[in-house]
Amino acid sequence: MSDFHIWLLLVWVLLWTLMLLTASHEVKPAKRPNFIIILADDIGWGDLDANQPERKSNNTPNLNLMAAQGLKMTDFHSPASTCSPSRAAILTGRYGLRNGVTHNFAVESVAGLPLSEVTFPQLLQKEGYYTAMIGKWHLGHNGPYRPTKRGFDYYLGIPYSNDMGCTDKPGYNLPKCPPCESTGSHLMRSLHGGCYSKLALPLIENSSIVEQPLDLWSLTDQYKSAALQIIHNASARGQPYLLYMALAHMHVPLAPPPSAGAASEGVYTSSLKEMDSLVGTIRSASDDTDKNNTLIWFTGDNGPWEQKCQYAGSVGSFTGKWQTNKGGGSAKQTTWEGGHRVPAVAYWPGRIPANTSSSALLSGMDIFPTLLSLAGVNPPADRRYDGVDATNVLLHQEQMGHEFLFHPNSGAAGQFGDLQTVRAGKYKAFYITGGAEACGGTTGRPQLHDPPLIFDLERDTAEETPLQVQTPEYQAVAQRIARRREELLWDIATDKSVSTADYRKEESAAPCCDRRQAVCRCNTLD
Numbered sequence: 001m002s003d004f005h006i007w008l009l010l011v012w013v014l015l016w017t018l019m020l021l022t023a024s025h026e027v028k029p030a031k032r033p034n035f036i037i038i039l040a041d042d043i044g045w046g047d048l049d050a051n052q053p054e055r056k057s058n059n060t061p062n063l064n065l066m067a068a069q070g071l072k073m074t075d076f077h078s079p080a081s082t083c084s085p086s087r088a089a090i091l092t093g094r095y096g097l098r099n100g101v102t103h104n105f106a107v108e109s110v111a112g113l114p115l116s117e118v119t120f121p122q123l124l125q126k127e128g129y130y131t132a133m134i135g136k137w138h139l140g141h142n143g144p145y146r147p148t149k150r151g152f153d154y155y156l157g158i159p160y161s162n163d164m165g166c167t168d169k170p171g172y173n174l175p176k177c178p179p180c181e182s183t184g185s186h187l188m189r190s191l192h193g194g195c196y197s198k199l200a201l202p203l204i205e206n207s208s209i210v211e212q213p214l215d216l217w218s219l220t221d222q223y224k225s226a227a228l229q230i231i232h233n234a235s236a237r238g239q240p241y242l243l244y245m246a247l248a249h250m251h252v253p254l255a256p257p258p259s260a261g262a263a264s265e266g267v268y269t270s271s272l273k274e275m276d277s278l279v280g281t282i283r284s285a286s287d288d289t290d291k292n293n294t295l296i297w298f299t300g301d302n303g304p305w306e307q308k309c310q311y312a313g314s315v316g317s318f319t320g321k322w323q324t325n326k327g328g329g330s331a332k333q334t335t336w337e338g339g340h341r342v343p344a345v346a347y348w349p350g351r352i353p354a355n356t357s358s359s360a361l362l363s364g365m366d367i368f369p370t371l372l373s374l375a376g377v378n379p380p381a382d383r384r385y386d387g388v389d390a391t392n393v394l395l396h397q398e399q400m401g402h403e404f405l406f407h408p409n410s411g412a413a414g415q416f417g418d419l420q421t422v423r424a425g426k427y428k429a430f431y432i433t434g435g436a437e438a439c440g441g442t443t444g445r446p447q448l449h450d451p452p453l454i455f456d457l458e459r460d461t462a463e464e465t466p467l468q469v470q471t472p473e474y475q476a477v478a479q480r481i482a483r484r485r486e487e488l489l490w491d492i493a494t495d496k497s498v499s500t501a502d503y504r505k506e507e508s509a510a511p512c513c514d515r516r517q518a519v520c521r522c523n524t525l526d
Contacts, residue, residue: 032129032240033348034294035371036231036286038279039090039244040343041083041136041161041251042332043300046316047272048343059272062280063298066347070296071394072357075401076344077423078302079364081333081410083138083161085417086301086364087246091119091139091150093368093379093387095419096408097492100501102417103410105140107164107199110509111502112140113150118380120368121151121242127377130239132230134223135246136161141204142509148206152244156205156226158214159511162248163194165201166519167213171253172267174308180213180519200519202511209513210524216255220278223247228285235289240375245282246301249275252311268311283347292350295374295394299364300342302410306331309439315341321464322433322453328444329436333411335421336463337428339436340407346394358393360401361423366390383497404484412436413446419488422481426458429481451478 046052049060050067051074058064079089080096088101091113096102100114113119121131132154133147140146141159148155163173166180177195200213203222227245234241249271256270265273279298286294304313306329315338320330331338344362346352365387372379373389392398406419413435414420420432429452434444453466454477467474492498513522 031293032127032375034234034241034243034286034290035124035374036243036282036294036296037245037367037371038282038296038298039087039135039246040275040298040300041246041248042302042305042313043250043272043342044304044313044315044331044338045318045341045343046314047250047304048345050345051343052314052316059269060276062276062283063343063345066279066283066296066298067345067355069349069354070345070347070352070356073344073346073360073362073393074357075359076299076342076362077340077364077405077407078300078342079340080408081302081335081339081412083136083301085408085410087137087139088113088117089386090301090364090367091121092117093120093365093385094383095365095386095406095492096417097419098384098386098495098498100499101139102408102501103503105138105160105503106505107160107196107510108505108507109140110142110504110506112142112145114499114501115144116497116499118383119151120371121244123151123372123377123379124242124375125151125153127375128240129375130230130234130237130241131244132241133157133244133246134226134230135244136248136251137246141511146207154206154230156223157203157246158201158248159204161251162201162216163252164196165199165213166196167201167216167253169215169217171216171255172311173253174311177253180521183518198519199510199512200521202513202520204511208524209511209522212511212513212520212522216253217257219255220249220257220274224278224281227282231282231285231289242371243282247275247278249278250304250313252305252308254311266310268313272313287349292348294348295351295371296347297344297367298346299344299367301364302333303331303339303342306338306439307437307441312439317461319462321462322455322466323436323444323463324438325464326434326444327438327442328434329412329438330463332436334436335407335409335412335430337457337461339410348394352394353397356397358397358399360390360393360399361403361405361425362390362393362401363387363405366401370394384491384495404481404488406485406488413444419485422485424477424481424484426456427454427477427481428457428463429454429478452481454478454481 203214318337320336512520
């Protein structure tokens with residue numbers, strides 16, 4: 001036998017031995033990533049310093065650092081322009097016309113996000129993730145609608161918006177709300193300009209009310225303590241985790257920390273800085289425990305609440321001038337850019353390239369398929385989804401997001417949930433406008449548009465001057481958008497997985513720690 005044949009024989013024996021060894025040992029799967037999703041309430045696109053570097057402000061240094069060390073998404077949108085619909089779409093990856101949540105749930109709501117809907121926390125929980133939520137829920141606070149029944153092992157927070165109940169030390173609001181009444185029954189809202197004075201705002205841990213009314217001014221410290229414990233405990237166990245933090249710092253009533261600069265810089269700016277500091281603390285804890293295996297994704301649930309004037313955030317250049325020139329609001333509740341274009345930053349050292357920016361058209365609905373893809377989890381095949389997997393945008397600098405993105409009515413003119421505005425690349429078409437209140441109290445006149453208003457956002461970020469209907473550019477875009485809108489509406493109409501939310505209200509459904517006490521007062525934290 002020649003030397004060459006002996007060499008081939010040795011190579012064959014070696015390969016065969018390696019195959020046998022591989023077959024006899026189970027191949028361990030790659031370590032699954034941790035996820036921290038931070039959702040800021042009522043934050044404006046312009047509130048993130050990194051989105052407006054020319055202003056040279058330093059209100060969000062921690063988010064700026066995350067953007068510098070990660071990815072900033074400049075064309076990112078909340079799935080709706082108000083609380084409950086946006087949160088439902090984020091958790092399910094589906095438009096409100098599919099998941100059933102088209103407007104906000106109330107203090108007295110008996111139900112919440114339909115039980116037929118599946119959330120990404122539920123799917124991650126089934127795959128061995130420890131799942132925790134801190135902050136505002138607003139998708140049902142009774143029985144099976146609570147967070148701990150919708151995929152979270154642990155919950156600490158407020159069941160709805162922080163203006164939907166009184167406190168003993170009210171925060172800043174417009175109009176100013178009174179403190180909780182000290183006597184009387186625990187009835188629903190009193191006539192104080194939308195304020196509640198007879199039902200206290202509760203703090204809930206898992207399924208129990210631990211404080212009612214809660215203390216808005218100490219809430220950040222409570223959230224911080226709980227978040228740090230969740231991160232450190234999950235890391236000590238070696239268990240992958242999902243931490244969903246829904247922060248209401250930018251939603252009235254604002255309760256900024258006392259500081260020397262608060263008076264000069266303004267209440268909203270102080271609140272923004274406090275939220276940014278909390279984000280920095282969470283990032284540091286993540287870096288200290290499992291830095292290269294944790295994705296932190298920060299974004300907002302909708303744009304600023306414009307009618308709150310000095311207590312509202314910045315939309316940047318996305319001012320909706322076509323509407324504001326005619327009167328009325330162009331931020332929260334509307335489908336103008338200020339209502340749904342929100343800041344977004346993704347941070348994952350070693351996986352997301354540093355100091356990158358993406359102009360891909362993305363939505364909060366994309367969080368659902370993206371996290372599942374990164375975790376190696378398949379979504380249920382019995383329903384249709386509207387989010388897209390943004391993994392390649394995050395990790396590989398691809399710039400392709402949605403070809404079309406629809407914006408639903410969220411409390412302005414029209415019916416709740418109607419897909420009345422459409423993005424197609426740089427173009428945006430409006431089928432109805434008006435109906436939202438601006439700072440100062442003016443409300444835009446509801447107006448149908450047939451043919452639709454179409455704006456070129458590359459040339460006109462302020463949405464001031466629509467394209468002329470008779471131009472070839474308009475005609476081509478209008479036909480393309482109309483065709484896709486009809487296709488989606490037909491797809492939803494024939495979707496057997498569409499859910500319907502129960503919006504019934506009963507006074508007995510309101511969270512109440514002790515019905516014998518005025519405003520349901522109790523405190524188990526002492």
